[in-house]
Amino acid sequence: MPQPVKSTTITGMFPRICIVGVGLLGGSFAAALRARGYRGHISGCGRRSMADLVSKGLLDSEEESFANNQVCYADLIYLAAPINNIIEFLNSKGHLIKPGAIVTDAGSTKREIVAAGSKIATAATFIGAHPMAGSERTGPEYSNPQLFVGATYIITPTETTDKDAIAKLELLIRFLDAHPVILNPEDHDRMVALISQIPQLLSTALAAQVGSDPASESLFGLAGNGYRDMTRLAASKWSVWGDICETNADNLADGLDKLIGSLSDLRSALKNQNEKAISDYFDRANTAAEQLRQTKVKLFSQ
Amino acid sequence: MPQPVKSTTITGMFPRICIVGVGLLGGSFAAALRARGYRGHISGCGRRSMADLVSKGLLDSEEESFANNQVCYADLIYLAAPINNIIEFLNSKGHLIKPGAIVTDAGSTKREIVAAGSKIATAATFIGAHPMAGSERTGPEYSNPQLFVGATYIITPTETTDKDAIAKLELLIRFLDAHPVILNPEDHDRMVALISQIPQLLSTALAAQVGSDPASESLFGLAGNGYRDMTRLAASKWSVWGDICETNADNLADGLDKLIGSLSDLRSALKNQNEKAISDYFDRANTAAEQLRQTKVKLFSQ
Numbered sequence: 001m002p003q004p005v006k007s008t009t010i011t012g013m014f015p016r017i018c019i020v021g022v023g024l025l026g027g028s029f030a031a032a033l034r035a036r037g038y039r040g041h042i043s044g045c046g047r048r049s050m051a052d053l054v055s056k057g058l059l060d061s062e063e064e065s066f067a068n069n070q071v072c073y074a075d076l077i078y079l080a081a082p083i084n085n086i087i088e089f090l091n092s093k094g095h096l097i098k099p100g101a102i103v104t105d106a107g108s109t110k111r112e113i114v115a116a117g118s119k120i121a122t123a124a125t126f127i128g129a130h131p132m133a134g135s136e137r138t139g140p141e142y143s144n145p146q147l148f149v150g151a152t153y154i155i156t157p158t159e160t161t162d163k164d165a166i167a168k169l170e171l172l173i174r175f176l177d178a179h180p181v182i183l184n185p186e187d188h189d190r191m192v193a194l195i196s197q198i199p200q201l202l203s204t205a206l207a208a209q210v211g212s213d214p215a216s217e218s219l220f221g222l223a224g225n226g227y228r229d230m231t232r233l234a235a236s237k238w239s240v241w242g243d244i245c246e247t248n249a250d251n252l253a254d255g256l257d258k259l260i261g262s263l264s265d266l267r268s269a270l271k272n273q274n275e276k277a278i279s280d281y282f283d284r285a286n287t288a289a290e291q292l293r294q295t296k297v298k299l300f301s302q
Numbered sequence: 303m304p305q306p307v308k309s310t311t312i313t314g315m316f317p318r319i320c321i322v323g324v325g326l327l328g329g330s331f332a333a334a335l336r337a338r339g340y341r342g343h344i345s346g347c348g349r350r351s352m353a354d355l356v357s358k359g360l361l362d363s364e365e366e367s368f369a370n371n372q373v374c375y376a377d378l379i380y381l382a383a384p385i386n387n388i389i390e391f392l393n394s395k396g397h398l399i400k401p402g403a404i405v406t407d408a409g410s411t412k413r414e415i416v417a418a419g420s421k422i423a424t425a426a427t428f429i430g431a432h433p434m435a436g437s438e439r440t441g442p443e444y445s446n447p448q449l450f451v452g453a454t455y456i457i458t459p460t461e462t463t464d465k466d467a468i469a470k471l472e473l474l475i476r477f478l479d480a481h482p483v484i485l486n487p488e489d490h491d492r493m494v495a496l497i498s499q500i501p502q503l504l505s506t507a508l509a510a511q512v513g514s515d516p517a518s519e520s521l522f523g524l525a526g527n528g529y530r531d532m533t534r535l536a537a538s539k540w541s542v543w544g545d546i547c548e549t550n551a552d553n554l555a556d557g558l559d560k561l562i563g564s565l566s567d568l569r570s571a572l573k574n575q576n577e578k579a580i581s582d583y584f585d586r587a588n589t590a591a592e593q594l595r596q597t598k599v600k601l602f603s604q
Contacts, residue, residue, distance in 0.1 A: 211590025282540040288513025
């Protein structure tokens with residue numbers, strides 16, 4: 001088990017942190033730092049009123065440098081805006097980041113963001129990242145200092161990313177009690193489509209289907225825990241998912257193709273009373289469910 | 303709010319209860335009766351060793367009448383075996399049920415069971431039922447006296463079913479702290495396919511898909527709560543689902559058809575970057591998720 005990361009280490013490494021986009025993730029990042037004893041300065045900027053978040057103590061100050069086209073002196077820039085806003089920020093404000101700073105993000109797709117990050121016109125280091133944590137809720141009012149605890153936190157450096165900066169980001173992630181995992185941006189986008197984004201689209205389709213049924217009200221009255229679990233993600237907002245669908249459309253379409261194939265197999269097997277074909281799916285799913293359960297145990301016993 | 307049902311009422315109405323098939327549901331039914339102060343006699347029979355369940359106190363005795371082709375004197379027969387076993391029991395042992403007894407079941411599809419129940423060759427009353435409670439676990443070792451609490455408990459009488467018997471069964475269901483709902487067997491099978499069985503097949507397909515991926519081990523390492531929720535049902539066993547798929551194949555195939563249609567829409571919209579089409583699904587799913595949440599509140603505030 002690795003040593004816990006001290007708050008003095010993180011405060012010393014990043015005396016000034018700026019969060020760009022203070023929603024659920026950005027707010028939880030600030031709350032998590034504070035809850036673990038981080039003593040540096042946290043500023044924030046974005047579309048929301050920062051004054052409110054400063055008065056509530058989540059932030060120390062509003063970050064005004066970027067809006068004023070001045071250099072930002074933060075040692076760590078944490079981009080937690082929607083994906084396309086992150087890309088636009090990197091393109092239009094990247095030159096205002098101070099040399100030597102580390103810039104990371106929390107976007108759910110990585111290829112386009114990493115491409116934009118690699119073009120920052122200063123000597124700052126960009127490292128794409130994706131905390132596998134979140135909620136169907138949005139907004140800093142749902143900030144949760146424990147949001148990252150136990151979560152897989154993917155980082156997607158490129159071959160030329162500075163190794164010291166990667167090591168620092170890993171320490172920060174462990175400070176949040178999350179588990180850093182390194183992937184390249186292409187593998188990230190394919191894998192996350194399968195394990196996170198396709199399940200979202202399925203949950204959306206399933207809820208929309210029952211919602212459109214003439215008997216929807218009675219159907220919801222019959223819903224048990226199974227249906228509730230399967231449609232929890234259906235509350236997720238298009239304001240978050242629009243950018244994901246746009247920047248990972250190829251992987252999502254491929255994943256849906258395979259799933260449509262599986263469901264068509266099942267449908268044919270039902271029509272033909274081909275018991276063996278359906279039971280094979282159940283057997284494979286049982287094995288996968290067991291593998292998943294063991295993976296969890298492994299993670300928590302590390 | 304209706305009056306709570308007294309244990310003396312249930313004990314008086316059903317002094318002897320026989321459970322046929324003592325697995326998770328049958329065992330939980332016995333445990334729920336005991337936990338609420340039922341003082342009558344509970345017997346059980348099935349493929350498992352009943353001696354074990356008697357020694358653990360879940361049952362008072364093994365029911366041997368049916369095996370010996372003798373009349374069973376229980377006032378309530380609770381059929382909690384797999385669907386095809388229930389049907390076979392009704393066909394081959396129905397004549398051994400004493401006149402005046404109420405026979406009900408806990409099977410997840412109703413048309414075929416109700417058809418078999420209507421042919422019992424004695425003056426007992428059969429009322430099909432389906433508690434919307436369960437678990438991906440099977441076996442009496444997972445018996446839970448609170449399994450039915452707050453659950454919707456569907457009963458599917460026919461037009462000729464004795465009204466007094468229906469009223470008694472409703473009292474029993476309320477005694478378990480579940481909510482009785484009356485549906486006809488056809489509506490039941492169509493609605494439960496949509497709200498419970500299609501979600502199961504989806505969960506199975508989703509888990510099988512990731513399990514078959516060459517990178518499955520790494521993928522499971524990335525799984526967050528969303529994927530875990532969506533694949534919890536994937537641990538369900540074919541031993542339970544085989545009969546469901548067989549006896550509700552038409553409704554399941556229809557429901558899968560519609561879902562495949564939705565997913566194909568989403569896939570085309572992704573390929574064509576048709577943002578509007580995908581956002582419509584998210585909007586409809588958001589509305590449905592909200593409706594579902596409000597339905598839950600209604601249920602609990604009854």
